[in-house]
Structure formats: structure tokens, C-alpha cells
Amino acid sequence: MSAYQLEIRAVGMKYQTPQNETEAIAEISLTVSPGEFVSLVGPSGCGKSTLLDIICGLAEPTRGEARITGKVGYMLQRDHLLEWRTILDNCLLGPEIQKYNLKEARRNVLYLLERYGLGSFAHYYPRQLSGGMRQRAALIRTLAINPDILLLDEPFAALDYQTRLAIADEVANILRQERKTALMVTHDIAEAISMSDRVVVLSARPARVKSIYPIELPAGLSPLARRQENDFRSYFDAIWKELDVHVDPA
């Protein structure tokens, strides 16, 4: 047993197509401790999502390995709730696939739905819910298999700004209450700083770790409150400079 929840060791990834070869990840090594919230930020198309795919076993790295202690839950950019299932049945998808005792899983999911404000919507169909509620349901679906570590792939990107702030706040609180480890990919620097214990900055493709920022904002604060802290601005500026975003003049 390793002391880390997640250990990425010298992972490299090349994609092959008939036309050419693309190196998505040059080399990434990273460890995440239990209970930690780590964010990955980087220019778009830098292979962040590829890294998450490798971690949860959906893609085989060309080099290196990603080792996970415990169970992994994956939350995607869009909620992907199945339209023909009710919210409750959507949340039971993981337990069904992993052949849980469905009676127990059902009780657990109903408890989670109740606790996070979706109790009265358990028997609604996804299209009857707002974007924010759907994303919350997607989180509960991920939590229903009781994962030790959550991989979040730009989980709020499909939401409007207001909802995004509110849901980020809620998700951070839920993950803290459930004591989950989390690795989140995002391109929103402010979101990364407000939610994380550490922010990892990746380079443009092929990706490598450029630098790692431990975020030392008061731990008890919610993401929204952390945005009000004085140091927030300086973290933002530092990471912004590190990302080195160029907008080419036309």
C-alpha cells in the first residue's frame, strides 16, 4: 500500500493515426494524498483529459504508470444523465454495473439525493431539471459507487457563470463532507484556486508539469469565500503568468 491515493509515475502518451503521430503527454509525475484536492490547469488541448483517461484505465499510457489506491469515480464535463431513466435510476447506474446490492445502493442514493437537495426530484426525468441540478445529480451518481478518489474533467464547463459559481461551491463542500480525494481538470484559474489544496500547471502539448502551487488559503472557507481573500489575487496573477497565455493580434 502506498501512502498516496494516486501516484503517477513518468507517464507519457503518444497517439497514432494513419496520418501522423501526436505526442499528447511528454512526461508527467504527480502524487495526490488522501483527502487532498488537486487541480490541473493548462492551455486547451494540452492532454489534461488524456491524463484522466489514463488514471481511470480508459486509456493505456505509452510509458510509465498511474497507480491508484482505492476506488475511482469519474465525473465528465457534461452530466450525461440518461434521458430515459429517472434521476434515482441514473444515480443507480454505477451500482448496477458493479453489481451492488441494489436495495442498499438505492437507500444510499436516496439519502444522498435528500441530503444534497434533490430528494423531491428522485423520480423526475433529467430533462425536467435545471443544468445545475443535473450536474449535482451527476455528482451523486459518481458518489453512489463510493469512490475514494474523484476525477473531475472540467465538471462545470457546460454551466452558465452564476450556476457555475454556486455548483462549484456545493461540490467542494460535498467532497469535503464526504472526505473524498479529488483531481480536477479545468481551464478556469480562479475555479482551480478557489477549490484546491494544490494547483498543478501543465505546459502546452506535449504536456509536462511546469510548476505546482500549494494554495495556502484558510482551509475551512468555502470556494466563494476563498475568492474574497487577499492572497487569492496574487495566486491568480502568478498562475496566469505561468500559463503565459498569448492572444495573437489579428
Place this chain on the structure above:
Amino acid sequence: MSIRPETSWERTIYLQRLRRQRWLILTGQIGFLFLFLLLWEVAAQLRWIDPFITSQPSRVALTLLHLHQDGSLYLHIYVTLMETFYGFILGTGGGMLLAVLLWWSPLFNRIADPYLVVLNALPKVALGPLLIVWLGNGSSAIIGMALFISVIVTIISMVSGFQEVDAEKIKLLKAFGASRLQILGKVILPGSLPSMITAVKVNVGLCLVGVIMGEFLVSRAGLGYLIVYGGQVFKLDLVMSSILVLAVMAALMYGLVSYAEGKLLRWQK
């Protein structure tokens, strides 16, 4: 005056106008049929047209009455209905099964692709003589015709329906560790239910085409047989009556499928 407080007079007027329009459309639809039949009958009575060639509503009604009295109407309907039913079940069921197989093995899918394209383009009626030789000059050849006409279309539309299912949804299931069978059962099949229903809707019509074509080629009973027979002995009343029965039958079958569709796709509302 018992107008509910939440119903404004603008809404009352709107609802009134809506009702009036619906009524107008329904009256128009029924009125058209009535006028058409009336004109046809009068034209035939006054010999503006030759009822020997065009038949006429009263003679159609009389023919239907005779067919009803000697019971042969029901035999012909039964034969056509049964052939359509078996052709539909075999064509749709077989097509869906093969589509699942092609989804399961992408390699097999790519190998089969050009053959499906060619078979789809081929007019199925050309296979008629072969089917008669292979399956005999009875109902099996006719069912075979209905099967051939529906099976290829089913395969093609179902495979493309399967492929339209969001790849990210499949990724979600894979992240949960789903097997290929679980992906099929939990996302692919329910996700392509709308394409499945479209296929069923199209197939009901196609199978009827196949059966009538088959009955034209070889048969001793069925509505298609009645139409061809009526044409050969120049009994246009019989032809018209059979077409009328066929139209009603097709409409009823379509209604049945639409009803089932509404039941199955409740989550879309």
C-alpha cells in the same frame, strides 16, 4: 357568470379561436371525403365516367357486402395480415439481431458494409422468382419477400442509430467498468429506441408492400391476390374494394405503432 378568475378574456378568445380552427379542419377533412364520394357516385350514375373502368362507391359497398356475406373478405384480410405479421417479425427481429452483431464487431461491420450497400440498392422484387423457386409458390415465398424488403433497411438504420449514441455516454459507462454487454443493454439499446421505433414504423409499411408484391407474383389468397385477380377478370369493383380494405388496414397498423411509440417514449415528454 362563472369565469374562473385566472382565465382572462384574451385567453377565452384564444381558446375559442383554437376550438373553431380544430373544428374547421375536421369538418374539412370529413367534408372532402364525402364530396369526393358523392361526386364519384353522381358522375358514374350520370355516365360522365364509365363505372366499368372507374367503379363507383355504391358498387364498392355492394362488393364489400358480398365479400362479407360469403366470408371470403376475412379470409383474404387474414392471409395478408398474417403474411405481413410474419414478414415484419422476421425482418425487424432479424435485422435488429444482425445490427447488434455488427455493432459488437466493428471489423465485421466494415467487412459487411459494401454488401449491405449493394443489397440495399437492389430492388427486392427482382428476387421474387428466386424466392418462389426456393420457398415454393405459397405463403413462405410471400413472407420471404416481406422479410427481404425490410431486413436490410432495418440493419442499416439500426447500425447508424447505435452509432449516433453519444460516445461520452459510453465513456461514462466504461469508467464505471461496464462490460460490452452492459453497455449494449444500458445505453446502446435504450438510447436508440427512437431509431428502433422509426425502423418499426417504416417496416410495417415496407412489409405490406412486400406482401402485396409477393401476392401479385404468386398466391391463391390475400388482398394482393384479390387485386390482381380483379384486374385480370376486369372486375374493377373488386380491385377498388380491396384497395379500400388495404388502406384501412395500413392506417390501423400505423395507428397501432404510433400508440406503442407514445407508450414507449414517455420520457421524452
